Amino acid sequence: MPQHAQLPMIDDEHVRSRDVSREGGRPRPRVLAAAVAAAMVAAAAAAVALPGLERWQLRQRCRSGASVDDATLRQCLALEAEGAFEASERNGRRIVEAAIRAAPATVPMFDGRAFDVWAYNGQVPGPTLRVRRGDTLRVHFTNGLPQPTTIHWHGVRVPNAMDGVPGVTQEPVQPGQTFVYEFTPREAGTFWFHPHLRSSEQVERGLYGVLIVEDEAPAAHVEEMIWVLDDWLLDGTGRLRESFITRSDLAHDGRWGNVVTVSGKVRPRFSARPGQRLRIRAVDVANGRVFALDFGELRPQIIAQDGMYLPQPRPASRVELAPGNRADFDLVIPSDAVGRTFVIHDRFTRTPIELASITVEGEAVATPPAGHPSGTVPAWAEASRLAPDHELRLNARAGGPYGIEWTINAAVMRHDEPGHHHHEAPYRLDAGRFAKIRFINDSARLHPMHIHGMFFKVLARSGSPVDEPAWRDTVLMRPRESIDIGVVPVDLGRWMLHCHILEHADSGMMTLVEVR
Numbered sequence: 001m002p003q004h005a006q007l008p009m010i011d012d013e014h015v016r017s018r019d020v021s022r023e024g025g026r027p028r029p030r031v032l033a034a035a036v037a038a039a040m041v042a043a044a045a046a047a048v049a050l051p052g053l054e055r056w057q058l059r060q061r062c063r064s065g066a067s068v069d070d071a072t073l074r075q076c077l078a079l080e081a082e083g084a085f086e087a088s089e090r091n092g093r094r095i096v097e098a099a100i101r102a103a104p105a106t107v108p109m110f111d112g113r114a115f116d117v118w119a120y121n122g123q124v125p126g127p128t129l130r131v132r133r134g135d136t137l138r139v140h141f142t143n144g145l146p147q148p149t150t151i152h153w154h155g156v157r158v159p160n161a162m163d164g165v166p167g168v169t170q171e172p173v174q175p176g177q178t179f180v181y182e183f184t185p186r187e188a189g190t191f192w193f194h195p196h197l198r199s200s201e202q203v204e205r206g207l208y209g210v211l212i213v214e215d216e217a218p219a220a221h222v223e224e225m226i227w228v229l230d231d232w233l234l235d236g237t238g239r240l241r242e243s244f245i246t247r248s249d250l251a252h253d254g255r256w257g258n259v260v261t262v263s264g265k266v267r268p269r270f271s272a273r274p275g276q277r278l279r280i281r282a283v284d285v286a287n288g289r290v291f292a293l294d295f296g297e298l299r300p301q302i303i304a305q306d307g308m309y310l311p312q313p314r315p316a317s318r319v320e321l322a323p324g325n326r327a328d329f330d331l332v333i334p335s336d337a338v339g340r341t342f343v344i345h346d347r348f349t350r351t352p353i354e355l356a357s358i359t360v361e362g363e364a365v366a367t368p369p370a371g372h373p374s375g376t377v378p379a380w381a382e383a384s385r386l387a388p389d390h391e392l393r394l395n396a397r398a399g400g401p402y403g404i405e406w407t408i409n410a411a412v413m414r415h416d417e418p419g420h421h422h423h424e425a426p427y428r429l430d431a432g433r434f435a436k437i438r439f440i441n442d443s444a445r446l447h448p449m450h451i452h453g454m455f456f457k458v459l460a461r462s463g464s465p466v467d468e469p470a471w472r473d474t475v476l477m478r479p480r481e482s483i484d485i486g487v488v489p490v491d492l493g494r495w496m497l498h499c500h501i502l503e504h505a506d507s508g509m510m511t512l513v514e515v516r
């Protein structure tokens, strides 16, 4: 029997569903605009640049409940978001240096067998980088791959020049070349890093790692688990199928694998003590797969979404993670559960997938207090009144180098085309000003939409206002759905906005927003 047959292979009905290439896009003339290519250094902007008295008056007016005009309402919404983000870069209490080399490697994977990957520092997932809030991270990166690459720091508010976007914030790092990434993360939380060039191949081959920014005073006695969720498409011999961005990937929700891993292992078994408090940091690094975590009889609370703390923990019996998303869970192991094993499933697809299990064993321990900070998320209840500043329609059409290309407002952007950033005028956002963006999914596929350099809040789904008390950097759009998001961008520069299904992105579903 071939060795790979022992792996629990998934036969996914999801992958074989309807072909998007039969759906018509509505072509619109392209707007050509000269663009300034200068990389802008991120600068902190106060939420509302008003002198003290005017600010006080505005605050009173916003609180009064009296109806205000749209311009004032925008100011009120920006005020409401004050305190949610660290405005200034508090510089470098200490500098944490790391060396990262991307290169082909053979590593033990799945159940321990040797597997050919591309890896950061010869391991999949790559090294977990850990800094404390206020630390400066300096990464000496070397490209040992046969292709150019970059590193993008997903969810981290970095200076624009450190964002790792080829042709926009930096030149690609060629094979054999080096680049130094340096930034001081402003928010504590769970982040990750990965290439932003041919990512549908490079991430799939194993290039990703977790960046943890610890709180200034981390909670004591809380055990941590990092769950990096991924899937792998193996061929009949148990090797990675090396056809990337296929027509089938593009006609569906990207490349979905037939083996699911948690931090490189299939169905890892963890053990925990009765009464123990765990913090599980889960990241979806898959090209296309969405996970819906079901903890069964365990009762975790979600404490952070996409790296950002929630105002209050919320019960987390089923939490969806689309590519790019993170969730932090606070889990107390029941003190009366000695000898029991709890299985965690993914229930996004019709057939549940066993992800991992936790067996409770050993002496009971006293449960320490949770002790994590709480975040500030505005209600933004009035935002539904405002018209969107930008409307982005998502669809596909026949054509392009891969036969199908995914579009945003009938335009494509591709990192593998020189000068691609000149193709489109970026969508403008003003620093410190509230803006509303409406995504309209004209297609029958999923699109986890991600914006670099800022966090946003979902305001409405398919026209109905929703209150989702969480910041996000990636939101999953279902077929034909529309989603309104609100944002008060702080950091200047040209930031990518793209689908995080990596095949969709690489075939064109990317654009730029410029914060000025």
Ligand SMILES: [Cu+2]
Pocket: 406, 446, 447, 448, 499, 500, 501, 504, 505, 509
């Ligand atoms: Cu997409």
